[in-house]
Amino acid sequence: MTKWGMVIDLDKCTGCQACTTACSMENTRLPGENWQDVLFYSEGSYPNVNMRWFPRPCMHCERPSCVDVCPTRATYKDPNGGFVLIDWDRCIGCKACMVACPYGVRFYTDERAVVEPDVRSVFPGEGKRQWSPPYSSPHDDPKHGVGVQPKGVVSKCTFCYHKVSKAPAGAADLDEDDPATKEYTPACVRVCPPKARYFGDLDNPKSKVNKLIADKRGVRLLDHTGNKPQVYYLSGGAGAAVPSSRSSQGRS
Amino acid sequence: MSTAVLTRSSLPPISWTLVLLVLGLVGSVVAGGYVISQLQAHGHAAFHGDSRGLFWTLPIVTYDYFVLATTGLVMIASLWTVFGLSAFAPIARRSLALAVASLGGAVVALFMELGYPVRALLLIPFSFTWSAPLFWKVWGIIILSAALVVLFLTWIFPGKDERPALPAALVAFGAAIFVAVVAGGVYGWMSMRPVWYGGHTSIAFLVEGLLTGSALLVLFSWIIYGFRGEQAGRGDTPAFGEPFRLLLVVLVAAHGILQLSRLVSGLYSNLDGMEVWHHLWGEPLFHAELWLGLGVPLALLLLPQTRHEAYALPLAAAVVLLAAFLSRYHFVIGGQMVPLFKGSWAPDLLHYTPSLAEYAVLVTSVSVMAAIFAALQLLLRSSGSLSAQS
Numbered sequence: 272m273t274k275w276g277m278v279i280d281l282d283k284c285t286g287c288q289a290c291t292t293a294c295s296m297e298n299t300r301l302p303g304e305n306w307q308d309v310l311f312y313s314e315g316s317y318p319n320v321n322m323r324w325f326p327r328p329c330m331h332c333e334r335p336s337c338v339d340v341c342p343t344r345a346t347y348k349d350p351n352g353g354f355v356l357i358d359w360d361r362c363i364g365c366k367a368c369m370v371a372c373p374y375g376v377r378f379y380t381d382e383r384a385v386v387e388p389d390v391r392s393v394f395p396g397e398g399k400r401q402w403s404p405p406y407s408s409p410h411d412d413p414k415h416g417v418g419v420q421p422k423g424v425v426s427k428c429t430f431c432y433h434k435v436s437k438a439p440a441g442a443a444d445l446d447e448d449d450p451a452t453k454e455y456t457p458a459c460v461r462v463c464p465p466k467a468r469y470f471g472d473l474d475n476p477k478s479k480v481n482k483l484i485a486d487k488r489g490v491r492l493l494d495h496t497g498n499k500p501q502v503y504y505l506s507g508g509a510g511a512a513v514p515s516s517r518s519s520q521g522r523s
Numbered sequence: 524m525s526t527a528v529l530t531r532s533s534l535p536p537i538s539w540t541l542v543l544l545v546l547g548l549v550g551s552v553v554a555g556g557y558v559i560s561q562l563q564a565h566g567h568a569a570f571h572g573d574s575r576g577l578f579w580t581l582p583i584v585t586y587d588y589f590v591l592a593t594t595g596l597v598m599i600a601s602l603w604t605v606f607g608l609s610a611f612a613p614i615a616r617r618s619l620a621l622a623v624a625s626l627g628g629a630v631v632a633l634f635m636e637l638g639y640p641v642r643a644l645l646l647i648p649f650s651f652t653w654s655a656p657l658f659w660k661v662w663g664i665i666i667l668s669a670a671l672v673v674l675f676l677t678w679i680f681p682g683k684d685e686r687p688a689l690p691a692a693l694v695a696f697g698a699a700i701f702v703a704v705v706a707g708g709v710y711g712w713m714s715m716r717p718v719w720y721g722g723h724t725s726i727a728f729l730v731e732g733l734l735t736g737s738a739l740l741v742l743f744s745w746i747i748y749g750f751r752g753e754q755a756g757r758g759d760t761p762a763f764g765e766p767f768r769l770l771l772v773v774l775v776a777a778h779g780i781l782q783l784s785r786l787v788s789g790l791y792s793n794l795d796g797m798e799v800w801h802h803l804w805g806e807p808l809f810h811a812e813l814w815l816g817l818g819v820p821l822a823l824l825l826l827p828q829t830r831h832e833a834y835a836l837p838l839a840a841a842v843v844l845l846a847a848f849l850s851r852y853h854f855v856i857g858g859q860m861v862p863l864f865k866g867s868w869a870p871d872l873l874h875y876t877p878s879l880a881e882y883a884v885l886v887t888s889v890s891v892m893a894a895i896f897a898a899l900q901l902l903l904r905s906s907g908s909l910s911a912q913s
Contacts (some may be wrong), residue, residue, distance in 0.1 A: 273577060278664070279788055281546045282596075287884070288628075304574060306870070308866075309863060310866025310868065311864065311866045311867045311868075312841060312867060313865050313867055324866075325866065327862075336713075336715070337656075339619050339654040339655065339774050340654070340655050340656065340657065340713075341652060341655055342643075342646075342647045342650060342652050342657035342658045342661065343642075343643070343646040343647055343650045343652070343653040344646075344650045344652055345646075345746070361642075361646055362639070363638060363639045363640070363642050363643040363647070364567075364637050364638020364639055365635050365637055365643065365657065366572075366578040367655070367657055367709075369574070370579060370713065370716070370859070371713055371715065372715075373573075373863060374714035374864050375576065375862065375863035375864040375865055376861060376864070377574070378574045379567070379570060379572075379574055379578065379638075380574065381566045381570060381638065382568050382570075382573050383568045383571075383573065384568075385573075385574075416783035422566060422638070423566075423637075423638025424638055424639075450634055484890065491657065492538045493715075496714060496715055497714075513864070515795050516796060516861050516871065517793070517797070517798050523591070
């Protein structure tokens with residue numbers, strides 16, 4: 272059974288946000304409500320300032336706490352590919368999944384606009400759609416949380432389910448450099464200029480993602496929570512990429 | 524078996540129940556209408572939650588507060604209906620009526636918060652998500668509601684003097700404990716939220732439920748007796764004498780111990796996320812909740828100069844209710860103040876100020892509760908059932 276996973280090489284990532292932009296366009300995100308984001312952290316004060324960045328998609332965990340807490344089975348783990356998805360037709364907007372996600376990757380966009388002007392008023396949506404983007408987007412597939420987010424529900428990164436789920440059977444890796452898999456590669460992986468992202472089958476021993484995880488000692492974020500992310504980070508031993516939330520208090 | 528038969532002359536005057544009903548209806552229409560108009564115009568942008576981290580805000584605080592009060596009120600009634608403590612017989616029926624009213628207030632707040640409330644009604648009970656605390660909580664509330672309906676139909680409306688049939692009373696009591704424990708689990712079982720996490724959270728919820736339930740019962744009894752403490756507290760409601768005073772003292776003390784224990788471990792801990800406690804420590808409202816909220820009721824109920832005064836119990840109850848609400852607010856909001864993986868897009872600690880629409884949700888819930896309680900009182904009075912209760 273395929274279990275899609277991502278590897279992000281932090282030593283290669285330049286923090287350019289191409290992934291964020293590509294994701295936003297691909298998935299018709301509202302400005303500022305980024306399923307995929309590169310987070311910036313600063314530590315210390317001038318002149319001893321350290322700036323770091325950290326790319327953060329949904330981790331599509333093997334044991335997702337968001338799925339456990341969902342009272343309506345709207346959030347679910349797709350056995351075909353290992354995606355964590357949301358059925359917008361079952362979501363009630365209780366936000367329990369948002370509270371339970373240790374990675375902060377879920378969005379309830381019935382809120383004040385993060386970025387002004389509010390595009391929802393500039394391009395008002397029809398029916399339950401929050402807005403009508405002035406460019407093409409994937410066909411709405413509410414059962415898998417794909418398309419324009421409806422009102423009153425939670426959304427998240429789908430690993431570009433609408434592309435990846437159509438990949439050729441048995442593909443070990445989805446690579447933008449391979450013409451056979453290019454169209455099925457997630458948007459954030461496909462546009463990454465320094466090629467810091469890799470996408471492949473974690474259950475396939477021949478996949479490049481498995482080789483990278485093994486050779487470069489891939490690590491998972493907040494592994495102690497037991498969620499077992501399917502996104503691995505390569506840091507080359509450079510240390511923690513995300514400062515402690517108390518780091519600005521001067522505590523060790 | 525003790526009974527508590529009261530004469531018509533000892534019934535609360537109808538005038539203040541009517542006033543409560545009118546105020547409740549007016550509040551429900553005005554505040555509820557305002558919330559609905561805001562939701563129609565702005566959707567949930569009318570509330571001040573956001574995807575950076577503050578997902579559950581004042582409407583959820585309100586919902587939890589009234590759900591817990593409901594469980595506490597059922598547990599207090601159970602002192603008579605299940606355990607047969609005759610000192611609490613006179614207020615058992617009123618306690619159950621107030622429990623129904625409080626549940627009504629909770630449901631209203633929840634429905635205003637949810638994206639799809641009707642869908643929730645249909646899907647949560649029948650999705651059988653065994654791993655979700657909210658699934659169990661909803662089933663707990665369904666069973667509790669069913670038990671309350673049975674108690675009303677077979678015991679309260681017929682106006683029977685003796686205790687109700689034990690099975691229904693026992694189910695209501697068990698369901699109330701279950702709901703309070705699971706409501707605590709909704710927060711306490713989340714290891715990624717250090718401020719909430721821990722087995723003690725369910726215990727704290729149980730105690731808070733009993734505390735708010737007791738205080739609500741005292742206050743509403745006082746109101747329907749026209750703010751005449753000597754009647755509500757002594758005359759025909761002997762439960763509001765020594766036993767209830769002692770019960771409230773024990774509950775305030777237990778709540779205080781749990782609060783202080785959590786505070787000390789929060790201030791002591793270096794764990795990421797626990798810095799919220801340092802923030803709360805700098806908030807005047809937190810100190811008011813902690814020291815005045817605990818100290819004033821204890822002083823009123825324990826000091827020889829005040830403890831036998833008619834005003835002591837209702838005044839202590841009013842302070843307890845405010846403090847318990849602030850406690851719930853600080854707990855729910857505090858647990859979400861540290862944004863998870865937002866980097867410099869969000870401050871170290873998120874700040875939240877409720878919107879006018881969110882305050883209106885609170886007013887709506889209180890009003891709905893008052894209206895339902897008053898309506899039930901009038902219904903019982905007109906059916907003659909009230910002659911058997913205080």
